Amino acid sequence: MFNAKVKAEVLKNVIEAASPLVNEIKLNIKPDGISFRAVDSAHVAMVDLHLSSKAFEEYKADEMELGIDLDKLNGILRLASSNDIVSLEYDEETHRLVIKIGNLVRKIGLIDTAGMPDPKVPNLNLPSKVILKSNELSQGIKASQAISDHIALLVDSDGFELYAEGDTDVVNLRLPKDLLSELNAPQKCKSLFSIDYFSSMIKPVKSDEEVTIFLGNDNPIKLEFDFADKNGHVTYLLAPRIESE
Amino acid sequence: MFNAKVKAEVLKNVIEAASPLVNEIKLNIKPDGISFRAVDSAHVAMVDLHLSSKAFEEYKADEMELGIDLDKLNGILRLASSNDIVSLEYDEETHRLVIKIGNLVRKIGLIDTAGMPDPKVPNLNLPSKVILKSNELSQGIKASQAISDHIALLVDSDGFELYAEGDTDVVNLRLPKDLLSELNAPQKCKSLFSIDYFSSMIKPVKSDEEVTIFLGNDNPIKLEFDFADKNGHVTYLLAPRIESE
Amino acid sequence: MFNAKVKAEVLKNVIEAASPLVNEIKLNIKPDGISFRAVDSAHVAMVDLHLSSKAFEEYKADEMELGIDLDKLNGILRLASSNDIVSLEYDEETHRLVIKIGNLVRKIGLIDTAGMPDPKVPNLNLPSKVILKSNELSQGIKASQAISDHIALLVDSDGFELYAEGDTDVVNLRLPKDLLSELNAPQKCKSLFSIDYFSSMIKPVKSDEEVTIFLGNDNPIKLEFDFADKNGHVTYLLAPRIESE
Numbered sequence: 066m067f068n069a070k071v072k073a074e075v076l077k078n079v080i081e082a083a084s085p086l087v088n089e090i091k092l093n094i095k096p097d098g099i100s101f102r103a104v105d106s107a108h109v110a111m112v113d114l115h116l117s118s119k120a121f122e123e124y125k126a127d128e129m130e131l132g133i134d135l136d137k138l139n140g141i142l143r144l145a146s147s148n149d150i151v152s153l154e155y156d157e158e159t160h161r162l163v164i165k166i167g168n169l170v171r172k173i174g175l176i177d178t179a180g181m182p183d184p185k186v187p188n189l190n191l192p193s194k195v196i197l198k199s200n201e202l203s204q205g206i207k208a209s210q211a212i213s214d215h216i217a218l219l220v221d222s223d224g225f226e227l228y229a230e231g232d233t234d235v236v237n238l239r240l241p242k243d244l245l246s247e248l249n250a251p252q253k254c255k256s257l258f259s260i261d262y263f264s265s266m267i268k269p270v271k272s273d274e275e276v277t278i279f280l281g282n283d284n285p286i287k288l289e290f291d292f293a294d295k296n297g298h299v300t301y302l303l304a305p306r307i308e309s310e
Numbered sequence: 311m312f313n314a315k316v317k318a319e320v321l322k323n324v325i326e327a328a329s330p331l332v333n334e335i336k337l338n339i340k341p342d343g344i345s346f347r348a349v350d351s352a353h354v355a356m357v358d359l360h361l362s363s364k365a366f367e368e369y370k371a372d373e374m375e376l377g378i379d380l381d382k383l384n385g386i387l388r389l390a391s392s393n394d395i396v397s398l399e400y401d402e403e404t405h406r407l408v409i410k411i412g413n414l415v416r417k418i419g420l421i422d423t424a425g426m427p428d429p430k431v432p433n434l435n436l437p438s439k440v441i442l443k444s445n446e447l448s449q450g451i452k453a454s455q456a457i458s459d460h461i462a463l464l465v466d467s468d469g470f471e472l473y474a475e476g477d478t479d480v481v482n483l484r485l486p487k488d489l490l491s492e493l494n495a496p497q498k499c500k501s502l503f504s505i506d507y508f509s510s511m512i513k514p515v516k517s518d519e520e521v522t523i524f525l526g527n528d529n530p531i532k533l534e535f536d537f538a539d540k541n542g543h544v545t546y547l548l549a550p551r552i553e554s555e
Numbered sequence: 556m557f558n559a560k561v562k563a564e565v566l567k568n569v570i571e572a573a574s575p576l577v578n579e580i581k582l583n584i585k586p587d588g589i590s591f592r593a594v595d596s597a598h599v600a601m602v603d604l605h606l607s608s609k610a611f612e613e614y615k616a617d618e619m620e621l622g623i624d625l626d627k628l629n630g631i632l633r634l635a636s637s638n639d640i641v642s643l644e645y646d647e648e649t650h651r652l653v654i655k656i657g658n659l660v661r662k663i664g665l666i667d668t669a670g671m672p673d674p675k676v677p678n679l680n681l682p683s684k685v686i687l688k689s690n691e692l693s694q695g696i697k698a699s700q701a702i703s704d705h706i707a708l709l710v711d712s713d714g715f716e717l718y719a720e721g722d723t724d725v726v727n728l729r730l731p732k733d734l735l736s737e738l739n740a741p742q743k744c745k746s747l748f749s750i751d752y753f754s755s756m757i758k759p760v761k762s763d764e765e766v767t768i769f770l771g772n773d774n775p776i777k778l779e780f781d782f783a784d785k786n787g788h789v790t791y792l793l794a795p796r797i798e799s800e
Contacts, residue, residue, distance in 0.1 A: 137479065140456045144449045161478075168485060169449050171457075174478025204634045204659050211630045212661075233651075233664025234627065240658060382724065385701045389694045406723075413730060414694045416702075419723025 067094050067131070067155035070123040073145035073166070078269065078292045079116060080139050082299045085265035086112050091181040092131045098124075104184040110262050111184055111302040120296035122150060131155065131162060132176030138164075141171045186302070191279035191287055193220040193254040196247035197240065199290075200272035202227065205238030206264050212236055215306050216260045220280050221253040229260070246275055254280045257306040266301045283307070312339050312376070312400035315368040318390035318411070323514065323537045324361060325384050327544045330510030331357050336426040337376045343369075349429045355507050356429055356547040365541035367395060376400065376407060377421030383409075386416045431547070436524035436532055438465040438499040441492035442485065444535075445517035447472065450483030451509045457481055460551050461505045465525050466498040474505070491520055499525045502551040511546045528552070557584050557621070557645035560613040563635035563656070568759065568782045569606060570629050572789045575755035576602050581671040582621045588614075594674045600752050601674055601792040610786035612640060621645065621652060622666030628654075631661045676792070681769035681777055683710040683744040686737035687730065689780075690762035692717065695728030696754050702726055705796050706750045710770050711743040719750070736765055744770045747796040756791045773797070 083090050086105040093100045098117040104110070118124040145151060145166045152165040161172040205227040209216050212231030219226040224241040225248070242248050263286075270276045270290045279287040288301040328335050331350040338345045343362040349355070363369040390396060390411045397410040406417040450472040454461050457476030464471040469486040470493070487493050508531075515521045515535045524532040533546040573580050576595040583590045588607040594600070608614040635641060635656045642655040651662040695717040699706045702721030709716040714731040715738070732738050753776075760766045760780045769777040778791040 137456075141453055144452055161480075166449070168483055168489070169453055170480075170482040170484075171453055172480040172482075204656070207634055208631055208659055208661055211627075235651075235660075235662040237660040237662075238658055239660075244658070382701075386698055389697055406725075411694070413728055413734070414698055415725075415727040415729070416698055417725040417727075 066125060066127045067129060067153065068123070068125045069118075069121045069153045070150050071121045071153070072147070073142055073149045073151050074147040075116070075120050075293045075297065076138075076151055077142055077147070078297065079114060080135055080142065081269040082114050082292075083112055084135050084139065085262075085268065086110055088135055089176055089181070090133050090135060091178045091183075092133050094126050094129045094131060096126055096128070099126075102184050102186070104182065105262075109259065109304050110266070111186070113186060113300040113302075114297070116293060116297040120293040129155070130178045132178040132181060133162065134173070134176060137173045138162075141166070141169075141173075144169065186300075187285075189279075189281070189285060189287065189302070191254075191281040191284060192251055193280045194247065194249040195220055195225045195245055195278045195280070196275050197225065197245045197278070198273055199267050199270035199276045201240055201244060202238070202267055203272070205236065206260065206267065208236045208238070210260050210264065214260055215257050216263060217255055217257050218263075218278075218280060218286065219253070219255045220248070220250045222248075222250050224248065225278075247277075252282075254282050254284075256280060256283050256286060258286060258303055259306060262303050266303060269299070311370060311372045312374060312398065313368070313370045314363075314366050314398045315395050316366045316398070317392070318387055318394045318396050319392040320361070320365050320538045320542065321383075321396055322387055322392070323542065324359060325380055325387065326514040327359050327537075328357055329380050329384065330507075330513065331355050333380055334421055334426070335378050335380060336423045336428075337378050339371050339374045339376060341371055341373070344371075347429050347431070349427065354504065354549045355511070356431070358431060358545040358547075359542070361538060361542040365538040374400070375423045377423040377426060378407065379418065379421060382418045383407075386411070386414075386418075389414065431545075432530075434524075434526070434530060434532065434547075436499075436526040436529060437496050438525045439492065439494040440465055440470045440490055440523045440525070441520055442470065442490045442523070443518055444512050444515035444521045446485055446489060447483070447512055448517070450481065451505065451512065453481045453483070455505050455509065459505055460502050461508060462500060462502050463508075463523075463525060463531065464498070464500045465493070465495045467493075467495050469493065470523075492522075497527075499527050499529075501525060501528050501531060503531060503548055504551060507548050511548060514544065556615060556617045557619060557643065558613070558615045559608075559611050559643045560640050561611045561643070562637070563632055563639045563641050564637040565606070565610050565783045565787065566628075566641055567632055567637070568787065569604060570625055570632065571759040572604050572782075573602055574625050574629065575752075575758065576600050578625055579666055579671070580623050580625060581668045581673075582623050584616050584619045584621060586616055586618070589616075592674050592676070594672065599749065599794050600756070601676070603676060603790040603792075604787070606783060606787040610783040619645070620668045622668040622671060623652065624663070624666060627663045628652075631656070631659075631663075634659065676790075677775075679769075679771070679775060679777065679792075681744075681771040681774060682741055683770045684737065684739040685710055685715045685735055685768045685770070686765050687715065687735045687768070688763055689757050689760035689766045691730055691734060692728070692757055693762070695726065696750065696757065698726045698728070700750050700754065704750055705747050706753060707745055707747050708753075708768075708770060708776065709743070709745045710738070710740045712738075712740050714738065715768075737767075742772075744772050744774075746770060746773050746776060748776060748793055749796060752793050756793060759789070 209229035217228040454474035458474040462473040699719035703719040707718040
């Protein structure tokens with residue numbers, strides 16, 4: 066059994082977190098909430114999302130897995146306003162997810178989860194930690210996209226830096242300690258990442274919300290943020306680009 | 311003689327009602343108002359529009375027919391604000407429609423009406439009648455477009471229903487009696503229609519305005535609404551799709 | 556040395572004035588301000604722009620020439636709000652322009668100015684002068700674009716007129732004397748111009764700002780306007796189209 070009611074806004078956040086990386090998710094449903102973990106087709110990035118049953122208006126669930134096409138779910142949610150209540154129900158007989166918004170009903174055929182992977186979160190040792198508002202980064206990301214396809218992220222004891230280099234041009238955004246909510250940098254760290262991936266991982270974070278970044282030296286980046294009044298939590302992992310110098 | 315002044319908004323409504331079906335209209339001008347009737351090139355839908363001289367700020371006209379290219383008329387009206395007064399005048403010498411908006415003048419060459427058809431309104435026996443606000447339908451139409459190209463419309467004594475079925479998915483919008491302004495359903499009726507046609511016929515109706523729908527069993531739909539403070543009236547007819555089951 | 560601070564809005568105006576005609580400019584920097592002159596690749600139009608040091612928040616400069624790629628400058632300015640202060644600095648060592656907006660830094664590689672032309676302003680005798688608000692023209696330009704690719708501009712002692720003729724249609728915008736801020740027409744003048752060029756020259760003028768037009772008979776048009784609280788001045792010249800009648 067899966068029978069839940071939730072604000073459209075919360076469900077939209079779930080889709081936004083996953084859709085930069087994948088088109089389909091295997092949604093793990095448990096009595097205390099829902100979750101999924103997915104890796105993009107290039108195996109460069111991973112998303113891990115948890116949403117507690119507390120984020121729902123109503124929630125009753127047995128343990129089960131639902132294979133969901135995100136485009137279909139997104140298509141019906143786009144017709145809802147942020148505060149609309151969306152009802153979700155699993156119809157065992159027809160193996161469909163029944164979505165109700167007001168008088169509107171859409172029944173979505175589910176995907177077979179048999180072939181869908183169960184990615185494991187790698188063990189990472191990322192010594193530096195930065196907490197900042199996501200909008201502090203957006204200018205730097207956009208400016209970097211204009212001149213390169215990768216970006217260097219640096220943390221030292223004075224602040225956080227984003228750096229990109231093109232053929233003739235350079236972009237640099239330096240956020241000193243006082244612009245950061247938290248900085249913990251026992252050593253200087255620097256890693257290189259694809260701008261497109263990094264940009265799409267920052268995008269789901271609301272502009273004035275905080276995002277936590279864990280960084281190492283030529284190591285993946287871990288990026289975490291909350292949503293749905295801290296009842297939802299997203300973790301991204303992004304593999305580094307190797308510097309060809 | 312044809313010499314009239316009208317708010318741009320009213321003329322925009324006239325174009326919006328016709329343009330989903332045709333690019334050209336034969337405008338019938340009479341002393342008491344204007345009208346046209348047109349059928350789309352696939353002969354699936356008909357529009358019949360009447361606009362009383364009372365909808366005009368000034369109106370003087372002899373009986374005549376003007377062949378009008380709607381794209382041209384629309385192009386010049388797009389430069390006017392809703393409340394701008396548009397002056398229309400037939401220039402017999404050059405066989406042009408002279409349109410004035412403020413200091414701007416556009417003279418539009420008219421189309422020869424000789425070859426343009428005079429479609430007749432078929433006699434229809436459509437037992438069910440529903441009156442509702444057009445925005446009640448919009449979510450259901452958009453949701454249906456995502457999964458199919460046709461839609462079933464149903465009326466029974468309890469309400470009005472819109473239904474679409476795709477390969478794996480189903481969309482259903484049920485409007486119970488209390489959400490309808492009027493319901494008259496002596497028998498259960500169901501007919502199938504092209505979503506695109508039905509959608510473009512609902513679009514010209516302002517979202518909080520009422521639309522009257524007449525429905526039968528595997529029969530055309532008749533859809534009516536007023537505009538220009540009830541001085542304008544539009545009737546659409548749409549042929550049913552035959553269910554291939 | 557070139558070291559200046561200026562509101563983003565002012566710099567955006569500079570780019571908007573040049574970008575309809577060219578992608579690169581040779582920016583002449585002098586102790587009292589900046590300027591450039593450029594001709595489009597078809598040699599049909601010229602832009603001449605001056606911006607006094609008074610338009611800057613801070614300004615220190617020796618005489619020099621900087622070859623600037625407008626797309627690059629525009630790309631970084633798009634990330635700034637109108638009131639953001641943009642810092643510009645020439646870095647002699649790396650031959651780059653260093654642009655700072657808040658914590659964001661972009662270093663733009665400069666173009667070699669050796670091959671860039673120094674167009675001369677031709678001597679013109681344009682007897683008629685009209686001053687008007689640019690938004691008076693916009694409807695006429697848009698209406699003309701729908702039916703032709705060229706436009707006739709006329710001045711006589713009664714007013715200013717814009718005229719276009721298509722295969723079957725005519726557009727005409729007549730601005731009588733009282734809609735003009737100034738009219739000086741010792742003789743009737745008429746010249747033909749490309750609508751696209753004329754349209755893109757009017758576009759940088761804010762809609763309620765005045766533009767001065769000098770016109771002759773089958774002669775170029777000269778179009779002038781101020782920006783940055785009259786500390787900036789733009790002059791456009793546009794060659795006439797020859798009437799093929």
